[in-house]
Amino acid sequence: MNKTKETFVFGFALFAGFFGAGNLILPPLLGFKAGGDWWLVTLGFIISATIIPLLAILAHARLQGTMLDFGKKVSPFFSLIFCLCMYAITIALPCPRTAAVAHEMAIASYFGTGALLTSVLYFALAFVFVMNRNKVLSILGKYLTPIIVLIVLAIIVVGVFSSEIQLSSSNLELPLISGLLEGYQTYDAMAGMIMGGIVLVSINNSKANMTFGEKKKMVAKSGFIAIIGLFVIYAGLIAVGAIYNTQFDVNISRTDLLSGLATKTLGSIGSAFLAVLVALSCFTTAVAIIVSVADFFKEYFKKSKMAYLITTIICCVVGVLVGQMNVKYIIDVAIPALMFIYPICIVLILLNVLPEKFASKLVFRAVVLITFVFSIPDFLGFIIPADYLENIKSVIPLASQNLGWILPALIAFILVNLFERFKS
CATH class of the missing domain: 1.20.1740.10 (Amino acid/polyamine transporter I)
Known part of the structure; x- marks a missing residue:
């Protein structure tokens, strides 16, 4: 063939x-x-x-x-x-x-x-x-x-x-x-x-x-x-x-x-x-x-x-x-389950596609942790009344669209990479 x-x-x-x-x-x-x-x-x-x-x-x-x-x-x-x-x-x-x-x-x-x-x-x-x-x-x-x-x-x-x-x-x-x-x-x-x-x-x-x-x-x-x-x-x-x-x-x-x-x-x-x-x-x-x-x-x-x-x-x-x-x-x-697991899936997929020099162990840990933390309001928003999360979501960009994890994860990725460059 x-x-x-x-x-x-x-x-x-x-x-x-x-x-x-x-x-x-x-x-x-x-x-x-x-x-x-x-x-x-x-x-x-x-x-x-x-x-x-x-x-x-x-x-x-x-x-x-x-x-x-x-x-x-x-x-x-x-x-x-x-x-x-x-x-x-x-x-x-x-x-x-x-x-x-x-x-x-x-x-x-x-x-x-x-x-x-x-x-x-x-x-x-x-x-x-x-x-x-x-x-x-x-x-x-x-x-x-x-x-x-x-x-x-x-x-x-x-x-x-x-x-x-x-x-x-x-x-x-x-x-x-x-x-x-x-x-x-x-x-x-x-x-x-x-x-x-x-x-x-x-x-x-x-x-x-x-x-x-x-x-x-x-x-x-x-x-x-x-x-x-x-x-x-x-x-x-x-x-x-x-x-x-x-x-x-x-x-x-x-x-x-x-x-x-x-x-x-x-x-x-x-x-x-x-x-x-x-x-x-x-x-x-x-x-x-x-x-x-x-x-x-x-x-x-x-x-x-x-x-x-x-x-x-x-x-x-x-x-x-x-x-x-x-x-x-x-x-x-x-x-709620998808709002919890999908952001982590996405960042793990993207980090594993990137070249090694941009995806060290520290980058993985920081980005996954930040993604998890900032996706909590997204999946909790479908479990508890929205009023309880209104103050939190109002200060997180894109949180009202249930994508509050994207910018924090991107910022964490950039900052950790800059930190590692300056450290080396």
């Missing part, structure tokens, strides 16, 4: 890794709310949902280790706690959300059964697949993603070119910030850190003998291919949501909007087909998440099969409990 063909293969694999069926429900509602400002929310969404995750892939290519290596310059203990937090959030939120999306898009509409029954059967089946590491899922995943992509592209093309464009005014005060924060809900930055080594391992396992520089170049080109694919899908769905924003109820849910757009563009058969495929794809995503988490703890406890079993059971039990909730509730509940 020549290098160009390999680059495209790895690029499509990377795209499939980030392209989660659950993420399809996020962009249309953004466009629906943004109206004429759809391009601004697209820009924000692309930054947090594709560019930052791809930087995580590049960081993995440079580190050539595990997720524990992202925080090792802060301290091994911090790195372990950070990884445990990442996996806890992954088990508690995006994994159960797949069941909720599958229920709302495919099960409730056609069978009318309760969410609890769907959640129980969903994760009972997931348990069986995880314990057997069945190859059926990898085969399904290989064919499901291209089919879903084709259907989504059909919705975008038909929606954009066959409908009269009537964009209403935006319902969002800060479209760019809204798009940026909504991109947190894709969990793609976390996914990039968790699974980022896969592409590099695939390159290492290929027959071609490549130098470090050649590998880095191939990862970069593969990432560029993946980001183009994600950009087209996300921007297209946001645009279609904006074009049709006068044709649905203002309070429509994310899943109902995606189904409604599929019906208006492809008809009822197209909508039903999309619902079934999304449900299947959600299931493969849930199994992949559980396997990756169970594998981590199996390796951590010296290849313990019992650790794998216990982790799988915990994941499935949590999945049943949270997966019976509706999608909107799971997304709303996730906001």
